[in-house]
Amino acid sequence: MPSLSELYIIFENLLLCENIVVLAKNPQTCSQFCSALIDLIRPIPYAGETRPYITMQSDFFTSGFQGGAPNRFVVGITNPFLLQRLSTLSGAGSGTVPHMLCLQNNERSIPIKREKSLRHRNTPAFDIPGAGGLAPPTATKKYLKVDSSFVQQLDSLLKDESAFEEIGPFVRRHFAELTAQFLAPFSRYFAASMSPSVATPGGNLAYANFSEADFLQSLSKHGTSAKFRGQNHFQRHKARDALYGSFCRSPNFYSWLEMKFSLEKEASAGLLG
Template sequence: MSVPSCSTSKGLNNETTKEEVVYGKWERFTNWVHCICIVTFDLELGQAIEAIYPSHVKLSEQERSNVCYLAFPDSNSGCMGDTQYHVRIRQSSKTMQETNALKEYDRKSPSFLQTDRDYYWGYVYFRQVKDKSLPRGYFQKSVVIITKLPFVNLFGELCALIAPEFFETGIALMEAVVREIDHWPPPVPGQIVHLPLIGVLFQTYIPNQNYKAVVPTIAAMEHTSNVHATRRLILTSAYEGDMFRSLASVVSYVHLLWELVLLSEPIVVMASSPTTCSEMVQALIAMIAPLKYCADHRPYFTIHDSEFKEYTTDSPTPPAVILGVTNPFFAKTLQHWPHIIRISNGNNSEDQKYKIKRSENLKVLDSKPGVYTQYKSFLQKDKTILKKLFRGIQTKRPGQVQTALLKRHLIELTESFMIPLERYIATLMPLQKNISPFKATPTPQMFNPDDFLASLSSSGPQLTTGIKGDWVGLYKRFFRSPNFSGWFHTRYMELSQQLQVKQLEKLSQADLKTWVQGKQEVEVVDMILRIRQKLEKSCIDDVPIDNSVREKLRERINDITHVLPDDLKVILRHES
């Protein structure tokens, strides 16, 4: 009697669609990139997609429109020369099939680096230069890499290599790029990847769930085989930008900003360039790592975005989103937002002033940099880290050292906040003795805020941090945020999967030869079908079950099938 097994790949048969054949052909490419768009300025149409590589990729009308408008800095930005930034684009079509490698990547990567089924990342390289041979007198074009991966550092570097070459040489270059990416190995968390592209070898480390693991040294990265490149580019991180540089202008308020991001508060970042915007938004969501930021965030947002009306509605409580904007129009449209970060052109920490936003002061949003909010922090500042960082500014300490100091402090702060929650959620698991192979799979208990808050006196953040303040008030506010909902949903699903695994393991070890004695046929058939259903559910839910457990379950089914009459055996065999 066969047991269902999880199939990881579909063979091509007569019913295979043309789209599936194309998808299968480009699967290795899709592991890394959905497509590369070339966006140009058309005199009649405005911003328009000139080409998509590979050519078989289809974007919905809404996706095409969003790509077009996000591919150019706002006209008010006045960006001459080359400009780089990144965006997030809502995925409106379901044409993209998730590859097995991306599913595996999501299983093994830390939650804050997993893909999002509702969004693409777009990495933009825009060039605007004077060209008298063109009707408008300007060359305006962008290369946009669209992908599901949040590797801001890596794709920023890839874009910086591809775009200038493409602007000089054209289509042949892009076709070569696409072919080469289609030969890359999959993105495997916990491994160094070697990615050759038009004469440059990119080497970087993709973190796994042990996000604190020591990144392999450059020497380890240097070992490659059969890769010919004239230049090697080693990226110590695929996804991290220069956090301190982005936050330097508001470093005095880093603890306040950490709370706002933790609580999924609506924040708008106003700057003069999409580069500054996108880097600041990225630094903000990175502040709460290893916790995943579960609300929406738009590193760069324009008035043409398909969600513009949704996000600029004049409701008393704006949506939970962090927006990066450059158009002065937003200073008026979003003046009612509770938290506004205004970044100066020079991004100099000395000319930033912290301000409480009051209605009579709103005009200063057009000019003066600062943090505008009426939010009262739950926690006190950690003055020790601030002194260290300010001393670093005075002594011109290297940026990467400042970033390392700040990042370590924020990770410890987030972990101090999350450890009591993790400890409490472990208590929601049923006891091992209550898991029976002959009953329904038990479910974890639901989260009880009062029980959790009662546990803080003995196992609260005071055990791991010296920061004082109203931790209880912060937790209560956190329970109402998308970040809590997202975290709890993920952890609850993980607990449920653990219970499925534990029950299947018990079932695989159960003595069904004794159990079957004296049982009626209907009970035996019911047990066989239940084992099958549990295995099918484990496949659908992607529950990691050892092959030895599957083999033992096959034996258990055989242990009880022999008592059934031949006609029932035949029916069960046909249904399997």
């Protein structure tokens, strides 16, 4: 991974149900890392296909719509020659090259910020055998502001061999808080806009009439505790609205909404202890 700050880009990609490919030296490493990635956005369900480890012979390539590969996925691989195949599939399905994470087994510490020399490479896997011919990646948009305190603490934990067991819980806790901050405006919006007149005959709230425009108006009025990138008020609000708008149009939003509806239905029926 090029930098610790990259975690925020990965978080945004997961939030928007975009494609991610993890390349590691062995199946165990890529499997564990893929599983850890999905945890970053809990309780939002990742609506795409999650395959912690696939090979050339995997049924992943025929498990999607009409016998093709899934359009949205997080997959782990150890064979670099699969990068080209996955890149082609992703481009045909969603129109964008997947975000690629190459995990290296070395003792060099991960920098807090991506080195400038790596930002302008022509390929996403410039030093990986078998990655030749990959198209240059689409520029990754960055919306959320990196918490410098978090990445500095994470950097310290990574350098402390005795703190290895603390790293996973520390990262999950931080992004769980960030996810909660991100979702809070939706809870506020639904609480204010869902009245008895929009309830189903069974008394359950109906979210089918959700309006992205109305939600963004509510967001503009009440704001969010999540921090966004930008040098001024206008840029931060633009980044905020762009991320929330993209999320509202992503498969993850509907997966989360369905889960939220199901939990509320169970709670109203007294099924949750």
